[in-house]
Amino acid sequence: MYIIDVIPIRKIPRGHPQVLSYFFGTKLPQGAVMIGEIRDHELPMIVIASRPLKEYKATVRTQEFQLKPVKNVLFDTPIFPSHYLSFLKWISDYYFSPISYVVHAATPPAKVFASRSFRNLDFSRIYDRQDPAGSTKEVTQERKVLLWGYDKKSILEKIRNTIIKDQNVLLLAPQAVTINIWADILKRDIQSPIIYRRSVSIKKWVEMYQQITRSSGEIIVGARSALFAPLPNIGLVVVLHEDSPSYHSVDVPPYYHAVSVAEKLAQYTGASLMLSSITPSLESYGAIQDGGMQLEKQEGRGKMSLDIIDIRTNPKGKIVSDLLAVKLKRIIENKKRALVFINRRGHATAVLCRDCGRVFSCDSCELPFVYHVAEDIRTLWCHHCGKKAEPPDICPNCRSHNLDYIGTGIQKVASELTERFPQATTFRLDSDSAAVLKDQKHILDQMVQEEQGAILVATELIFKYEYLFGKFDLAVMANFDQLFHLPDYRIEEKMRRILVLLKEFSTELAVQTYNPDREFLKKISDLRTSYEQELDARRKFFYPPYGQVIRLVHRDRILDRSLAQAKFLHSKIQLEIRNLELDIRVSPPLPCFIPKEKNTYCFEMILRLKKPLTPEEIRKRNEVLKVVPADWEILVDPWKVL
Template sequence: MAQIGQIIVDVPTMQTNEPYSYAIPAALAHQVQVGMRVTVPFGRGHRVVSGVVVGLSDDTNFDGDLKPIQSVLDLAPVLDDELQQLAKWLADTTYAFRITCIQTMLPNLLKAQTERQIQPTEPLSADEMQAYFPQGAPRDFDTAKLDEATLAGLLRLQRAGKVEVVYQVTSKAAAKTTTGIKPALPVAKLQEIQATVAKKAPKQAELLGYLQTMAPDKLVAQSQVAHAADVSTAVIATAADKGWVVKQPLEVYRDPFHQPVKPTQPLRLNAEQQTAVDAITSAVDEQRTENFLVEGVTGSGKTEVYLQSMAVALQQHRTALMLVPEIALTPQMVNRVKARFGHQVAVLHSGLSKGEQYDEWRRIDRGEATVVVGARSAVFAPVRNLGIIIMDEEHESSYKQDENPRYHARDVALWRGRYNHCPVVLGSATPSLETRARAAKGLYTRLVLAKRVNDHPLPAVHIVDMREEVKQHSEGDFSQPLLTAIQERLDRQEQMVLMLNRRGYSSFVMCRDCGFVLKCPNCDISLTLHMDTHTMKCHYCGHEEAIPHICPNCHSRKIRYYGTGTQKVETALQKEFPTARILRMDVDSTRRKGAHEKLLRQFGQHQADILLGTQMIAKGLDFPNVTLVGVLNADTALGLPDFRASERTFQLLTQVSGRAGRAEKPGEVFIQTFNPEHYAIELAQQQDYERFFVTEMHMRHQGNYPPYYFAVQLTASHEEEAKAAKAMYQIVGQLQKGLSDNAIILGPTPKAIARVKRKYYYQVVIKYKREPQLKAVLEKIRQAAQIPARHGLTITIDPEPMNFM
């Protein structure tokens, strides 16, 4: 009986989580493994699609003739058992399809069009070389062009560890190579030649002497040989011409660490830090699944707690995974981890090139990197035998993915913690209400770091009432107290961080005569002025058009810029302080690869006095010379129709305040606001998280919001508004039939921004405590949504949405 493979196929229409059965050809019998990618014929025509092997069996329920697997795309599984199970769980909990979840886990290079080459990892016999590498190694590995016997033989060699497949993307990101050198002759012959050339060609003699010290079959980079033998590349070229050395391409890993890092030693811990480390490492020692909340004020030394806890896991020959919320924070955190653990560290985030991502993924997959640091998607790193998982700034909304699969990295981290029997450490100065509520219930172990390291005081926080400022000094971006504080810091040659909750030059363009606001033709949102490109831009769909000088509606010339953007503030700052050196850090100034790191390095080296930026500068940055933080518009988020608006404002203000006075010099913070009495702003001034937690929980309880209720958001979108609305009303009918009377169904309503990228959006929000039928009802809605999707109607399901906008 032929072996049968259970394959999840990748077809864009009518997807399913159920695998299809395919026959495994005799030549591939017992070679195909679970977790490999394969190509299979699909449907009635000659269509070939890719898929992933999720199971192997000897029988099937299918009565007809099974189609055979056409080819394998890998010689070894790209998904181990843990990631296979994780994909299944993820599909189940996020209402996504399994193939989508699997693709989310793999690096881009394994999703893109790739060319594969196969090469020996150790010397093969003459017969093996003749059979499998007749033209020499490496060779292209195109399974469609290989006969069954060759493919089966290569699979056997791979299982014996004698060959490996190297993926090269068909675009620019190929495997990086340099010229490698190895001796072509035995040591005795090299000595003989050296004796004859010693007098007339001393440099050649030096090279011949060095070649005798090299391993006979190990390639060494040409640059390394030239340096060690103290010869030029021309001398090596002559040696190659004379047949003394062999030149071959040598693959080298792309290194995402572009700057050398100075090694650090573990710091002495204070009593609170020691208590935290002891509790976490006890769970590491016992291989115990336990979730910790490290709630520490900004500057309390949470990072040192993480590093010393990770060190214990590594001592036990286990691995460590550390998540940070965004690329902007990655350089500083990666450098700290790299300084402590050196070459064991791999980094994964979207700021890397495809080639760098793939090289780092391979280092992790091969077990060469035992510490992984990265943003949200790094939670899927193929790291095995996890000893500890750490999630820094766990409250950050960027840990939630806003497209399929709509997972939260925290949930995935907790799943992997359970699977690997290891602790998960969630760290924050301002934990999310859900996490803090779980700690209050005893589901998480709460560890508090209430004091800054070295007992440095928290910065003094001043609230500036902008209503009074506007009366006294007319409208502007800076209050008088903040201007005075900036001048004092410039005089003392200290640095400062100024935060604005918006990018661009100004928020919108409006006509003073008729009130016309220039909007995006594709989205229901005003366009933002960008002075660097002299255009109006939409921050949702990317639409651009020229800046108007005459109102398109009433043709008046009284069209003006309103609101404040980072570029406008930069211009105003430069005018106010002509000698100040200003760095602007927002989405526009950090588009280029490595821009985050470059800007932070410049600021760290005191090449600028003021770091002006959006929310990306609020968290994680640690510069000892920063003594002033200014928040120019604390109210931006408070005006949003979002139940988390107060929580986000409190977190942001507390986090950005923590950037000041982290070393010997005391810090000061100025928060400019038109809502000085709002509890989120008042409690952020006092940095009183516990009182904020109690106040906000009371508000959530009154409004039946998370964490007292679970929530699911369903959204319908279509280019015709009526079709989106009709679909949503039909879905509400299904929900009312299938759910109990205790479920709260809100909507359908148009979304806060009702039109984006020429599509209209309608939503329904379900709030519930226990709904046994909810999963079945939502699954039915998801399956039924695949047919109208072909005609432009998209239905999405978002479990535990981060906002309802």
């Protein structure tokens, strides 16, 4: 008789036992799958250990609970490669996420395990070419490469050289559009890849696992969830557009950064790692500076030219300067295309009473309503909770009619361009005009087919569509200052990414600003210098890549209670840090950048500690994080701190 230790394929909240124990007549290997009962519910569970019951009889007798039997064994052989569970454990430890959440994200849904077709799969070959221990391996600098650019030929060559050796390739892409583009490229130039997606039918799950488990020399393509494909014999991990925010899991837990996880996967499997980016992240560029990664730079990278347009003399309410109008007129007369970037939805960002100063705000979020205009329908819209209201005719506070619509959104820019250049066709691309990929592609196809000159006004949605690189003759950032003033330590990195990506769409880039003498704009032409100066600043303040940032967030409907809990936790964390003698800097509890959302108040604390972190330092850090209550969010290495 054996005690079987398992992790249920079900999310168990932090603070509750993550590993459960059952008894069974025979030993089950690590990675096998069984059915166990939790509160009258039968669930699939992953076996992590089997222990002889006779050695633990005394301990079992003293337990307050009674061991339950294993209900059924679905797979008596491992369904994962040998590195897999150690890899998932690392994710759980590093990102301080319950291991059940990680296992739930990594494995098929319970309904898939319940299907007969999935149970008939043969997983035995997964272990054929794997090392017996799930230990990390050293990945040398020569096998960790950052490709500065988007050289498809170089990427394809590395993939081809890997599958020739009968090894598998994992290729990550940030969005569905890029996945589809690369699926077509690989099918045309090498072979048809396996597309890994989680939101598929049971039949598709079975087909995916059949291909993964029986093949070698295969290419798996997917978004960040493809990291969890149980792929044996990995020879190469490729991450396209490694700087993309889409690689940060922020919607549902577990919260993790797919690029960092991909690097760890390469260590566990001994695979080579290739990161590709037009605008490398500070973390990747810092790894090059520190000798941890090799740089392959595409010709022409590192320098960028742009025209800076001073808009301080623009008439009130107008976004298109005279100089920009001249540039756009030239584009239209030559029947070419222009891209105008403005990363704000709506028409105006706020409605203000000029007499009493009242800003019309959402009562659930205490944030300004955004003014929208769509086909003569005027609406005030809260972009955080979705609440809508009728625009006012008079101020309810002072009864004044002197209302002003301030700030610039994409609808206002598109309207101004349509009015000023009626001879051109103006297209708009944002989540209001095109919420789904099909509608977005329809707008872009119409724009490309326009023969009389076209202007595309777009938000950051345009960055998904890399097949439009080089398809414009002018790219414009309509208002640089609107984004640059956000209090975010990553803001220079984010703005540099936007500018470089805009330059990819066009040979000419213009930036409109109220501060043409800004230091950032002066140094952006030399990207290497820009990177190195920012790295120096981050080194001084323990920011990535030289430090780890952990964001703790608490939400509560009662303001005083939320603040009191935040202050109490701050004291507990400081005490724990002193007891463990750790060098962790903790900010005092402060309201979040958006302090109230959906009638819920939000407070946060920021922890910073120096990198690199050894396994022992991670263990001690986690001892500190254990004092954080379960109703707090813990975000390790977040993309956003606002």
